[in-house]
Amino acid sequence: QGSATPKVFTPKFEDYQAVYNEIANRLEENDEYDDGSYGPVLVRLAWHASGTYDAATGTGGSNGATMRFAPESDHGANAGLKAARDFLEPVKKKFPWITYSDLWILAGVCSIQEMLGPKIPFRAGRQDKDVAACTPDGRLPDAAQAQDHLRNIFYRMGFNDQEIVALAGAHALGRCHSNRSGYEGPWTFSPTVLTNDFYKLLLDEKWQWKKWNGPKQYEDKKTKSLMMLPADMALVEDKKFKNWVKEYAADNDLFFKDFSAVVTKLFELGVPFKEGTEKWVFKPVNA
Ligand code: CCH
Numbered sequence: 001q002g003s004a005t006p007k008v009f010t011p012k013f014e015d016y017q018a019v020y021n022e023i024a025n026r027l028e029e030n031d032e033y034d035d036g037s038y039g040p041v042l043v044r045l046a047w048h049a050s051g052t053y054d055a056a057t058g059t060g061g062s063n064g065a066t067m068r069f070a071p072e073s074d075h076g077a078n079a080g081l082k083a084a085r086d087f088l089e090p091v092k093k094k095f096p097w098i099t100y101s102d103l104w105i106l107a108g109v110c111s112i113q114e115m116l117g118p119k120i121p122f123r124a125g126r127q128d129k130d131v132a133a134c135t136p137d138g139r140l141p142d143a144a145q146a147q148d149h150l151r152n153i154f155y156r157m158g159f160n161d162q163e164i165v166a167l168a169g170a171h172a173l174g175r176c177h178s179n180r181s182g183y184e185g186p187w188t189f190s191p192t193v194l195t196n197d198f199y200k201l202l203l204d205e206k207w208q209w210k211k212w213n214g215p216k217q218y219e220d221k222k223t224k225s226l227m228m229l230p231a232d233m234a235l236v237e238d239k240k241f242k243n244w245v246k247e248y249a250a251d252n253d254l255f256f257k258d259f260s261a262v263v264t265k266l267f268e269l270g271v272p273f274k275e276g277t278e279k280w281v282f283k284p285v286n287a
Pocket residue numbers: 040041043044047080141142143144150167168170171173174175176177178180181182183229231263
């Protein structure tokens with residue numbers, strides 16, 4: 001009888017590199033979008049997919065891509081991430097074998113590398129889950145709060161103080177949108193290039209409360225064109241955090257090394273990889 005076993009396509013490194021290339025080549029396709037790149041919002045999508053992880057229960061994290069569904073897509077913290085999910089939809093159509101969970105993380109990895117950040121090793125194997133796996137609201141950090149809140153949120157995921165500060169350097173990228181979070185403006189003058197400028201500016205500029213009707217945020221006194229969130233400012237108000245801010249402000253190589261390690265950890269929280277799953281490093285397009 002039938003010996004026709006269906007052929008299962010097992011994607012390899014080259015197949016994932018092709019997805020990487022597709023994303024990389026499209027990042028700057030729309031001049032009208034923000035600062036000309038979808039990179040920052042894709043990094044934020046990967047982070048919000050991962051940052052729901054709760055080490056105590058093993059729930060949340062990037063395995064599942066449950067932000068496709070309400071209620072998680074409607075959580076206040078995820079406002080605006082539809083732009084990132086929609087950007088990736090044609091990629092999913094072109095490469096239907098990749099899970100949304102792997103695709104979102106691969107897009108974060110690609111965006112960091114293409115915005116001239118460090119290499120971020122990637123392992124494949126995340127599985128999509130259904131709506132029942134949506135995480136409860138409140139697992140992602142609240143920008144209006146300070147160090148105690150940051151520690152509560154990030155310790156829950158399994159990070160320490162040094163890792164909290166290293167992760168925050170991602171705010172060199174992108175901007176706040178008044179129609180998403182309520183906050184407004186970029187943190188640095190080069191929001192589509194990853195640098196340690198977030199730390200330098202945090203230490204070197206004079207920051208004052210912005211006078212406006214929006215939520216409480218800081219602006220730089222000199223140009224009034226940059227911003228800091230209360231949660232960003234907590235990193236220099238807290239002594240232990242501030243020591244790491246100084247380290248990263250003084251040494252971009254150290255920042256890149258630690259950022260790569262901590263982002264890799266973030267993107268893999270709670271993912272049950274098969275034993276022996278290889279770590280791949282994709283070749284940048286924009287080298
Ligand atoms: Fe963030 N972030 N983030 N963030 N974030 C926002 C935007 C970006 C907090 C609050 C905000 C991380 C940590 C924190 C990015 C990456 C990371 C915004 C504006 C708020 C508010 C959203 C808007 O209006 O569009 C808080 C609080 C924390 C606490 O630690 C971490 C960790 C990462 C990644 C490793 C990136 C990138 C953006 C820019 C998004 C864009 O659309 O430009």
